[in-house]
Each structure stands twice: as structure tokens, then as C-alpha cells.
Amino acid sequence: MKPQTIIALGAIAFLSSCTIIRQGEVGVKRSFGKIKQEPLMEGARGFNPFTTTIIKLPTRTMNMEVRLPLPSKEGLTVQSDVSILYRLDGKYAPKVIENLGRNYEQVVILPVFRSAVADISSQYFAKDMHTGQRSVIERSIKELMMKQLKERGFEVEAVLLKSIVLPAGLTKAIEDKLEAEQDSQRMQFILDKEKQEAQRLIIEAEGIRDAQKIVAEGLTPLLLRFKTIEAFNKLSTSPNTKVIITSGEQPLMIDSNIK
Template identity: 85%
Template sequence: MKARNIVFISAIGLLLGSCTIVRQGEVGVKRSFGKIKPEPLMEGARGFNPFTTTIIKLPTRTMNMEVRLPLPSKEGLTVQSDVSILYRLEGSYAPKVIENLGRNYEQVVILPVFRSAVADISSQYFAKDMHTGQRAGIEKSIKELMMAQLKDRGFVIEAVLLKSIVLPAGLTKAIEDKLEAEQDAQRMQFVLDKERQEARRRTIEAEGVRDAQKIIAEGLTPLLIRFKAIEAFNKLSTSPNTKVIITNGDQPLMLNSDKLE
């Protein structure tokens, strides 16, 4: 009876040991008698002979590889940076990757290609460029150069992200001083533009007053002045108050009669 139980338990163990599950975000590679099968195993349960076959699982989801390294700049300085490399493996290439690179493909091919690409690209830029808006262009160039070398090997580089850029101390101070000077210059330019606009406004206002006075002066002809004087005489004649009017025939001068008493 005990022997039967042992055989039964062994059979169950053998059955469980001869089945594996390839989950989502993974791909399986079958190795039988030391040879890699060219067809990858997609998601699902897979049976195999544990005595002759091994199932190797590789991730096909996006992976994040963190690297800290010095970046050479165009002027010969060294900039420290933490870099994230986001990449993924194309499932159809998994058998070739295992056969040619092994499971440690990050250290075998991705990291060396990255080091070469980042050295080529960063040496084309000044150190200050890595700390400004040109960082996105540097990241894009590194990604494109890596893709050109890794695409045929079955790897997709999704992004290269430069993080924690640490510039040399003296350069950091120089950049800060330059930015402060640029801000001061922008503020001064704003003040000058405002003063120019105000001066322009005053000039336009003065020109308007001058033109108005010129129009009035040109319109005051002797005939118009005499006409206005007649209108003034007519208004004074209808007033009930007692007045003394002195005139030369052209312009009236009114005196208050109370003050003449």
C-alpha cells in the first residue's frame, strides 16, 4: 500500500513538473536536448518532458534599466547623471536572443550599446545643454542611435530619460549667474519698452493738442469773431439785469452795475 502511494505521489509530482504556464507579458523558449526551438511559446499552459526539455521565460513587457554614469561634454567636462532606459523585447525574437545572447542580455548587449550611444551623443553638446531645454533632444538622439543598433536583435527602445543631472560646481554657479543676468536684462528691456510707449503716448497727445489749436486758430476769422460778438450783444440785450456795456463795435465788455454805484 505504501509503495502504491509513493508511486502515485511520484506520478503527480512528475505531472506537475512537466507543465508550466506562460503568463501575459512573457514569452517562452523551449530547449530540448540542448537545442533551442525556433518557435516562441505564447501565453498559456505548456506541457514538456522535464527530463529532456527546459522552458525559459522572458519578459515582453516594458522594462526599466537604471544606469548611473558620467557623460562627456563637448568642452571636455564630465556630467554625472542617472539614466532610465525603457525597453521591451519582441516576443518573436526570444529564441534568437536566448541562442545568441543568453538570459543576461541587458549586460551583454543593451548596456554596451547604451554606453557607446550616450558617449557619441553627449560629446556633441556643451555641459550646460544637458541642464536646459536641449535635454529632450539629447534623449531623443540617444534613443534613435540605440534603436538603429538593437532593432534587428529584437529590442525596442521606448525612451531614454536623463535624470539627476549634476554639473561641475563652477559651471553650475556660472549658469545661475547667467540666468540671473538674463532675467535682469529682460526686466530692464520691459522698463525701457514701457518708457518708450509712454513717451510715444505723450507725443501723440501733444500732437493732438497742437493740431486742435491750429484748427481753432485757423477757424477764427474776423468775420466769425464779429458774428460771435453780435450773438453776445443779442444775449445781453435780453438779460433782465442792469449792465453797462462798453464796446468798440467788435467785442463787448460787460461791467456789473452794482460796482459802478
């Protein structure tokens, strides 16, 4: 056999017995059908291709999209698209391959999710899944899944309910209720505004009344007599011809030019 042929065969054998485990991956070695319990971390790994297989699993965050019906407390069915964000803990990879295989999403994650959704969503009314209660439902589903998946080597990062589709009749009822609440708030605003205007008028009237009371209390008989004397004094110095009739209390002036 020529040297070139030997070198080529050696290169092929070397390349076929080496694999690269990249970032976000973990390797599991299976030799003679047995799983090695030590996971293979990032880097180049050599192995005997005739007796050994390197199985690679992702350890980065995975997004599993599911569309399924959610049962509600009142017995209705709410359709929803759900995202399950999870990741595999690398040190559990050999156990996962040994006990679940590479199709672990369908074997364990999806069934656990369906069970958790049925348990949690049935505790809430359908309208709650379309309001601020959604985040509470998502968090509860995640926590219930974690109780069953953490010991298997999976970390559930988030459960996100998307595209909530309520039954048609319930959607109309919620819209009518929201519209009625808006009308009620609008009417309450008008009533509050009218009450404030009425209160303003009362305060204004009380101010006028108090001012008149102060003026009336200040008009004493002595002050009125003093003002009368002042008026007589001004009339007496006026150059105009006039006739003054008085009782001594108040002057009555008659224009002398009237014929």
C-alpha cells in the same frame, strides 16, 4: 507498490514536467543542450524534466536604471541617472538565449547604451543637457541604440535622462546668466512702457494742437464782429447801470458803482 504511492509518484512526475508561460513571457525549450528555434507562447507546456529545460524570458516593457557620467562637447562631465525602457520581441527569444544568454542586459544592452551615450552627449554642451535640448539628446541616443539592437530582437521604447547634475561652476554660471536675462527682460519692459507713455503724450499734444488750430481758423474777422454786436445787444438790455467805452470793435465795461 501500493496504488496510492503510484498515483502520488505519477502526480509528482506530471507536475514536474509541466510549466505555465504567463502573459508577458515567452518560453525557450532546451533539449539535450540544444535550443529549439520555435518560441513557446502563453499557456501550459509539458516537457521531459530529465532531458529538457524551459527557459522563460519577459516580453513586457523593462526599465533598466543606470547612473553614469556623460561627456560633453567642451570636455566636462555631467552626472545623470538614466532609464532605458526596452522590451524583447518574443520571436527572437531562442536566438537571444543561444547567442547572449539570460544575462543579455549586461552582455549587450548596457554596452550599446554606454557607446551611444558617449557618441551623442559629446556632440552637445553641458548646459544643453539641462535645457530643452535634453529631449533631442534622449531621442538621438534611442535611435542610435535601435540601429544596433533591433536586429538582435530588442525594441528600445525610450531613453530618459534624469537627475542631471552639472559641474558646480557651470551651474552657477547658468544661474547668473538666467538672472541677467531676467533683469534684461525687466528693463526692456520698463523701456517699452516709457516709450508707450511718451507716444501717448505726443498723440495727446497733437490732438490739442489740431483742436486749437481748428478753433483759430474758425475765428474770422466777420465772426468776431458778429460776436461784438451780440455782446453790445446783451449789454444794452441789461438793467444794471454801466459805462461802455468802445472803439466799435470790442466793448470795455466799467462798473458805475466803483467810487
